[in-house]
């Protein structure tokens with residue numbers, strides 16, 4: 001992956017004072033921004049000379065903008081007057097980029113700015129509100145803005161679904177003038193992360209590690225995604241989930257692609273409708289996917305072929321697009337990941353207690369499963385395959401009953417979980433999202449009830465040490481963290497993604513040292 005393209009990473013600064021602006025600019029530089037957008041509409045000033053001073057003191061190349069939706073300017077005329085004054089000043093001072101909003105882009109203003117500029121580049125920008133940004137709509141807008149003679153066009157586009165980003169990628173590839181395109185909101189995040197694949201030369205990030213909806217943190221652009229190496233040949237992988245922000249997949253798979261020299265990028269995909277997602281992003285470049293909550297079962301129906309284990313489970317957590325014919329093939333790497341993590345921990349415990357054996361230590365055990373969604377199904381089938389007696393608790397009892405029938409187990413009403421103690425030394429596996437960030441104070445079962453368990457496993461891996469695991473440790477049970485399952489299922493995925501080997505030690509080191 002030697003190819004490195006000239007990408008400019010910027011962040012938007014909305015600051016009231018010059019001190020704040022200077023400090024933010026310094027921080028932006030430290031976090032790897034190549035330039036900043038100075039939103040002068042957020043700056044408090046009584047005379048234009050204060051703006052002049054501010055611009056002269058800039059320590060990074062800048063885009064000067066004066067946004068039309070600024071809460072500071074309630075009167076349109078005031079806004080317009082000040083906006084034009086600021087833009088003219090920025091051109092006179094030869095600031096690197098001056099952004100002219102569609103509201104003031106009329107002929108005379110543009111003509112004056114263009115005639116006065118020397119080196120500065122003029123950006124004509126527009127917001128695209130109201131959703132449904134079709135190719136035609138974006139194309140007409142671009143033609144309109146291009147007719148102003150601007151050097152660059154910028155569009156900030158409202159998107160309702162991740163699939164609305166597809167026309168944005170189309171425009172990035174086909175726009176005759178350099179285009180800065182940003183799909184706003186959580187579902188627009190891939191417009192920044194995958195933009196460089198489609199030729200974007202500007203990418204926007206958020207400052208201070210904050211995740212602003214739709215913007216990756218500046219630090220992750222540089223350190224996790226390394227977008228300067230993304231090019232048209234980069235194959236796209238990602239985690240299809242909702243929510244998706246908690247996933248550590250990008251922190252693991254991206255460095256592993258680089259470590260193995262594979263030209264791939266792995267991104268969070270906030271998907272509402274899996275079928276729609278695959279209908280729209282259907283080309284071979286969208287090569288492989290992890291599937292997270294709540295889509296693991298619906299995803300089975302999107303696959304052209306499903307591996308027999310995943311088929312019997314009825315849930316996939318991995319989908320590969322077969323390069324030869326573009327067909328989607330589903331797999332389940334959760335099942336083995338979870339069961340082997342539990343087996344290894346029990347074997348370790350037995351070893352220290354003096355009786356090691358080759359038979360699965362789960363065989364014959366009472367295996368209590370909480371949660372009957374996609375992950376729960378994988379775990380139930382895994383436990384059953386090792387000869388455990390499976391008992392399932394789920395908030396929606398009907399689902400527990402259906403899964404119990406599939407694994408010849410038993411389903412019980414959720415309310416009975418805390419009192420359920422037919423024997424000592426049971427195994428508990430939480431496959432529900434209870435306890436997951438941000439609701440880390442929650443736990444699916446009382447601490448008292450945990451005394452009946454030899455081993456407690458939690459599929460939740462954010463945080464690593466959930467309340468359930470802390471309390472299980474306190475009552476003396478062996479605990480297995482969701483991180484262990486996470487790394488094992490990811491190892492299986494990486495092999496499928498690259499049709500090669502997964503660097504086990506490297507991936508384990510990332511998970512245990514950096515998460």
Ligand SMILES: O=C1C[C@@](O)(C(=O)O)C[C@@H](O)[C@@H]1O
Nearest residue numbers: 239247248249290291292317
């Ligand atoms: O359940 C999980 C977790 C996951 O969704 C994630 O959060 O990255 C990725 C899936 O492959 C896996 O099965």
